[in-house]
Amino acid sequence: MKQEKILILSGTLGDGHMQAAKAIVEASEICKPGMSVKVIDLMEWIHPRMHVIERYCFLQGVKHLPSLYGFLYQKTREANPLTGWLKKFRQSSLHRLLELIQQEQPTVLVSTFPPASAALSLMKEKRLTSLTAVTIITDHSDHSYWIHPYTDLYLVGSQEVGEALLKKDVPLHKIVVTGIPVRPSYHKSSCKKQLREKLGLNPDAFVVMVMGGGFGMIKGSFIEQLKSNKFPSHVQFVFVCGRNVKLLHRMSEALHGRDNVLLKGYIDGIQDWMACADVLITKPGGLTTSEAQALQLPMMLFESTLGQEQDNANYLTRKGVAVWCQDDRLPEQLQQLMNNPALLQTMREKAGKSRQQHAAMLAVRQIMSLSAPAMKYGYV
Numbered sequence: 171m172k173q174e175k176i177l178i179l180s181g182t183l184g185d186g187h188m189q190a191a192k193a194i195v196e197a198s199e200i201c202k203p204g205m206s207v208k209v210i211d212l213m214e215w216i217h218p219r220m221h222v223i224e225r226y227c228f229l230q231g232v233k234h235l236p237s238l239y240g241f242l243y244q245k246t247r248e249a250n251p252l253t254g255w256l257k258k259f260r261q262s263s264l265h266r267l268l269e270l271i272q273q274e275q276p277t278v279l280v281s282t283f284p285p286a287s288a289a290l291s292l293m294k295e296k297r298l299t300s301l302t303a304v305t306i307i308t309d310h311s312d313h314s315y316w317i318h319p320y321t322d323l324y325l326v327g328s329q330e331v332g333e334a335l336l337k338k339d340v341p342l343h344k345i346v347v348t349g350i351p352v353r354p355s356y357h358k359s360s361c362k363k364q365l366r367e368k369l370g371l372n373p374d375a376f377v378v379m380v381m382g383g384g385f386g387m388i389k390g391s392f393i394e395q396l397k398s399n400k401f402p403s404h405v406q407f408v409f410v411c412g413r414n415v416k417l418l419h420r421m422s423e424a425l426h427g428r429d430n431v432l433l434k435g436y437i438d439g440i441q442d443w444m445a446c447a448d449v450l451i452t453k454p455g456g457l458t459t460s461e462a463q464a465l466q467l468p469m470m471l472f473e474s475t476l477g478q479e480q481d482n483a484n485y486l487t488r489k490g491v492a493v494w495c496q497d498d499r500l501p502e503q504l505q506q507l508m509n510n511p512a513l514l515q516t517m518r519e520k521a522g523k524s525r526q527q528h529a530a531m532l533a534v535r536q537i538m539s540l541s542a543p544a545m546k547y548g549y550v
Contacts, residue, residue, distance in 0.1 A: 173205075173206065173277075174202075174205050174206070174277050174278075174538065175205070175206040175207075175208070175274070175275065175276045175277050175278075176194070176198065176205070176206070176207045176208070176276060176277070176278055176280055176537060177208055177210065177270075177271070177274050177276035177278075177279055177280065178191045178194060178195070178207065178208065178209045178210070178280045178281070178282060179210055179212045179279065179280070179281045179282075179283060179286035179289075179290070180209055180210070180211060180212065180281075180282045180283045180286065181211060181212055181213055181282075181283035181285065181286065182211055182213075182214075183213070183283075185412075185455070185457070186308050186309075186455050186456050186457035186458070187282045187283045187308055188209070188211070188282070189352075189353075189457045190282040190306055190308045190350065190351045190352075190457060191209045191280075191282045192209065192353065193351040193352050193353045193354075193529075193530040194207065194280065194282075194306070194351055194530055194533060194534060194537075195207050195209060196353050196354055196355075196530065197351065197353075197354055197528075197530035197531045197533065197534045198534045200354060200531065201531055201534045201535060201538065202534075202538060205538075208274060208276075210270060212267075212283055212285060212286045212289070213285070215266065215267070215270055216263045216266050216267065240476055240477050240480070243313070243476065243477025243478065244477055246313070246314055246315065247312075247313050247314060247477070248314055249314045249317075250314075263289070264289065264292065264293055264296070264298060267289055267293065268293065268298050268299070271299055271301070276301065277301070278301060278302045278304065278537055278540055279299075279301050279302065279303045279304065280303075280304045280305075280306065280537060281303070281304070281305045281306065282306045282308055284313075284315040284316055287303075287305040287315075287316060287318055287321060288315070288318055290303040290318075290320070290321070291303065291318030291319060291320040291321050292318075292320075294320035295319070295320050302322045302323070302540045303320065303321050303322050303323075304321075304322060304323045304324075304325065304536075304537055304540070305318075305321050305323070305324050305325070306325045306350075306351060306533060307324060307325070307326050307327060307331060307350075308327075308350055308351075308456045308457060309327070309350075309455075309456035309478040309479075309481055309482055310327050310328050310330065310331055310350075310456065310481050310482050310484075310485035310486075311331065311456075311477075311478050311481040311482070312331055312334035312335055312337075312338060313477065313478065313481075314338075317335070317338060317340060321344070322344065322540075323344055323345075323346065323536065323540070324340065324344055324345050324346070325346055325347075325348045325351075325533050325536060325537075326345060326346070326347055326348070327347075327348075327349055327350035327456065327460065327526070327529075328347065328349070328485060328524075328526075329347055330485060331347075332345045332347050346536050347526070348526060348529050348532040348533045348536060349460065349525065349526020349527075349529030349532065349533075350456050350457065350460040350526075350529060351529045351530035351533045352457065352460050352461045352464050352529060352530060353441070353461075353530065354528065354530060354531065355441050356441050356461050356464040356465060357464055357527065357528055360442070360445050362445060362446055365442050365445055365446045366446050368442070369442065369443065369446060371406060371408070371432075371446055372404075372406055374404065375404050375405065375406035376402070376404055376405050376406070376448050376449075376508055377406050377408060377446055377447045377448050377449075378405060378406070378407050378408070378447065378448065378449050378450075378451060378504065379407075379408045379410065379443060379444060379446075379447040379449070379450045379451070379452075380392075380407060380408065380409045380410065380450075380451045380452070381410045381412075381450065381451070381452040381453075381458055382410075382411070382412065382414070382417075382452070382453055382472075391497045391498075392472075392497055392500070393420075393421060393424055393425070395497060395498075395500045395501065396424075396425060396428075396431065397424060397425065398501065400501035401430070401501050401504065402504075402505065402508065403430070405430060405504065405508075406430050406431075406432070407430060407431045407432065408432045408434065408443060408446075408447070409421060409431065409432065409433050409434065410434050410435075410436075410437060410440065410443070411433065411434065411435055411436075412435070412436050413435070413436050415435065418433060418435050421433055441461065441465065444461060444462060444465050444467055445465050445467075447467055448468075448514070449467070449468050449469070449470060449504070449507060449514070450462050450467050450468070450469045450470070451469070451470045451471075451472070451495055452469060452470075452471065452472065453471070453472045453474055453479060454471045454472070454474060454479040454480075454482040454483040454486065454492075455479060455482065456478065456482050459471075459482055459486055459492070460525075460529070462491075462521070463486075463491060463521045463524065463525040464525055464529075466518040466519075466521040466522050466525070467518075467521070468491065468492070468507070468514050468517035468518060468521070469486065469491060469492035469493075469517075470492065470493055470494070470495035470503065470504075470507075471483050471486065471487070471492050471493070471494055471495055472495055473494060473495070473496075489520055489521075489524045490516070490517060490520040491517055491520050491521040491524060492517075
């Protein structure tokens with residue numbers, strides 16, 4: 171009998187796609203030690219020389235033309251001729267992907283990246299492969315770029331997304347609500363006081379963690395707010411600039427000498443820092459907000475013109491686990507939260523109720539079940 175092997179196709183245009191893939195890898199080591207799971211950056215594999223340029227252009231577009239990105243996102247939310255054009259792949263790209271599948275010999279294919287989902291569906295349509303194709307949707311979104319006719323199973327983050335897929339004529343047996351996969355370590359309980367001592371944070375401070383995603387996209391107006399003296403003295407900010415070295419340097423210069431602001435670059439083991447916080451201020455990316463939900467961490471969300479982030483934000487605010495963060499009212503908003511511990515506790519409780527416990531483990535079990543004789547799909 172052929173050994174089970176999962177091949178995950180992901181991408182680095184958005185940090186969340188790759189983080190979800192890594193969560194599946196870690197969960198598989200717990201669910202079935204020894205099972206082979208490999209993650210491949212699809213664009214890097216297909217275009218080894220061009221993917222860096224493509225990634226740079228994408229990030230510049232998101233940074234400088236976010237309204238255009240948001241407009242195109244909404245224009246392609248439903249299937250139409252434009253979405254059909256975007257989902258097409260050159261024959262050479264498909265053959266390059268076929269080379270990968272023949273080389274790795276997986277038993278199941280998994281995508282955490284919309285272009286990968288499109289490519290796998292197209293390969294199955296052209297009968298280049300008969301392997302089962304699973305898509306893990308990494309946002310609370312039903313956007314058409316995730317949905318393809320030859321996808322065998324969709325693992326989605328919430329009941330609402332499952333219902334939305336049903337309305338788009340995705341068959342019931344192809345939908346399973348697992349939650350957005352986050353690393354299993356986010357579900358471990360920890361002592362906040364001990365973690366703060368370990369990380370050198372004031373145990374009595376009101377700790378506000380600020381994140382702009384893996385690429386550290388934080389508005390200049392927000393930094394200007396921090397330069398004011400309007401915040402209570404016992405508020406401690408932890409800024410995570412991710413891989414954005416320029417932002418880290420700029421903030422170091424702008425906030426030099428402020429002992430209530432701690433600046434960090436890219437952090438491994440960021441769950442410990444999040445577990446220390448009282449509030450998280452972040453852009454509403456699917457993975458970061460799911461990690462916060464797993465830790466029952468109340469959120470303030472940067473306003474975003476990016477369509478998938480708007481979808482995430484609408485979901486989180488409806489669930490009562492997050493509020494909008496207004497740049498010009500940040501000190502006032504923080505003060506209101508600090509003065510209302512009952513509201514913070516309610517947000518934590520709602521996060522606990524709306525989160526999906528051990529989402530990555532559930533996703534791995536669903537993927538593993540595809541090779542079982544009594545395979546069971548289900549919309550739950």
